[in-house]
Amino acid sequence: MAEKRSLFLGFDFGNEDIQICCYNQKTLEPESVTLRKGDRPYFYPSRIGLKAGAKEWVFGEEALELQEKGLCQVADNLLKRTEDGTETMLYDTAYPPAYLLEKLFRKCLTLVTLKFPGEGIAKLTVTASELNESIRTVLKEVFSNLGIKEDRLILQSHSVSYEYYALSQKKELWSNDVGLFHMDEEEFHYRQISINRKYTPIPVGITQRDFGDILDYEEVLKGDKERLEYCFLNLAKSLLHKQLVTTIYVTGCGFEGDWADNALKELCVGRRVFKGQNLYAKGACYAARESEEEEKKKEFLFLDSDQVTSLLFIEGIKNGKSTEIPLWDGYKAWYEGPLVQEFILTGDNCLKLLVKDLFTLKKEYHEMILEGLQVRGDKTTRIEISASFKDRKTAVINVYDKGFGQMIPSSGLSWEQEIKL
Template identity: 30%
Template sequence: MEQKNLILGFDFGEKYSQFCCYDRGTHTAVSIPVKEGEEAVEFPTAIAKKRNEETWKTGPDAEKSAHAENGIWLDNLYEICMGSRICQIENRDYTPGEVLGTFLREALKMIGIERPDQQIQAMMITTGHLTRPFVENVREAYKIIGLPRGRAYLQEHDESFYCHVLNQKPELWSRKVGLFFLKDEEASFSELSISRKTKPATVTVKRGPKAALSIEPMERDRDFCHLMGEAMGNEIYSSVFLVSEEFDLAWADNSLRQLKKNQRRIFGGTNLFAQGACFSAREKVEERRLKGYLFLGNDLVRYNIGMEMTINGSPAYYALIAAGVNWYEAEKECELILDGTEELEFVVSSMESGKRNRYTMKLDGLPKRPPKTTRIRLRLEYDSPVTCQITAEDLGFGDMFPASHKIWHETMGEV
């Protein structure tokens, strides 16, 4: 693959990962084989390192190479990248972001992308659950492969499900859409629904029941049938998607028959999330096909945060965080001058109800100075959809009022 202006989706799975690329000719997201001329698109979420060298390799043959050459095989890559612990390999410390960046670099090489900074127009990584450490690790990884923030994106599987579904034929999402995700000995259900009562129309993905699946085929089929009955009942669904990292439904005879009731359209495979991520990346940098829809995901910040202050001599509202963005994109840093106060007051308003509340952060121990001679650096950053970390630092005011660099920190939850 030597094209430029590539739009990629990357599903970072616990065991297996895969890429999709947007095809501008067919307007579809196409899975990228791990080897030219072969059909396999998944490869282990793992990486091999040659001993005593900075030589790394990923892909379907990497484990074999590692064992044959007495190399190092990191098969707990997902676990490493979800956390913030330093990873020590051969007496050298690597941050999780460095490990993830190395994995991405080698994975892109595997599919023929040698210069990501020059070949990739946009890339979206998707995974099942986002943590603040993982968000930071992804940002570091994107820097390593040379992609700036405006071309490098991240989202959960729920949003990739939404992007995948709404890029299919409208008859497949005219009513509710179901998703079963099978992982190891467990299956979980999610339901996508659209409310067209507002403009834009709102889309939600609600997570439903989950169930353990037996390893014995007939019992596994019964377990899955029971879950389907609990999750879907006799509700009408336009379509149902079955997704698994290792897709094999040879055991699911009765389950599939039950799924096809009420003329449901059934689709199965491993690449739904990678395709959804690819469509979402396209949405970010090219045509906005979904501009008539608002995805109300679980990651969404639902409150606006701002401050009332004087700007250019006039009272004004200064917006800090706008509701309607995902929590891992909600951050703001600014500087302000205090006018005879030793506290910061934030105006917090609900996106849904419009109700306003005030939140006060006291700056205990702030050095005593005349009004308008204290400069504060303020930083707000969400670490979940409902908790915002607020940090304030005293910067003083030039040589006359030196900075103490005292730092105050608070966690603001829902108010």
């Protein structure tokens, strides 16, 4: 009998641990999957070990226990190694990230299968702190080898998983902006979600501020509770001053324990505050489920911290009417390839560019003078415009004189201008 594909899963893939959530079709909410016994049963160490003198692979807690006894060598920091493309040496053999991750995620999927026998995966979302092209390429290869092709796989950053989680809660929890404090072994930051209800679909953007220089996980380990609470509360109050923030979420291993509880109680005045460790896995699970719901996909447009939140236009004539012609596909990540278009100049050699912010609705006009270019009155001045980005806030406009077929050769002239968004 064919396997029924009814599971919607969210994997939070970290350097230290993996968490898995599965969407409960009865409660209509994601639920954490128990992955092992003992403390922190929902956390599975993202470790893979090779036993000494054998070709047997071990995983998670077992790998760590055998490593302590000197019976195996362990590959750790797999997310970081995937990001950097770094191989791991185990008993004088180099293993690429894709090879190790395929074994690790096969083990995770086996654990899921044991929990839900006879049920297949309809959609799986993998979320991680950051997803560069190297990580995306490796994860696509890994899950394809495990039988989960791209039509059933979603890859997204923690930023987007946070957005999915926050906007899947009761509407009163996101009637205004939403904030998140995150602290783990590597970073401490604050992310705030902004929603612009004036567009359809509704853009959901995010801003991030890093505060690792003020407070970090090492300070938490030292255990000076009074100092920790004082620093965190003052920082949070300064961030939230005059901000319309409905809800605050707190997550990451740095917030385990009770050192921040009194500070969080103070932050509850006028807003709701929640603390937990499965926000990203649940957000990933919501994304997997909602990918099947066309109306939900049309309602919101979830933007990553890498995505450009400004629209870029050139003023021109189309079908005989003045119009704003898009120069950049809105909401693309800044590092994606340029958008290249051709235009005919009919007036002068001055291009009028417009930048429109999606959230503040602020408009800024820029002029680009194509010095040395003669604009012919017979509509034979053809140019190519390429729009790309140096970073999320710096657009680069390149213009090239294309000539006009065999009639008029190109002058070879080109122009470049940077625009700060």
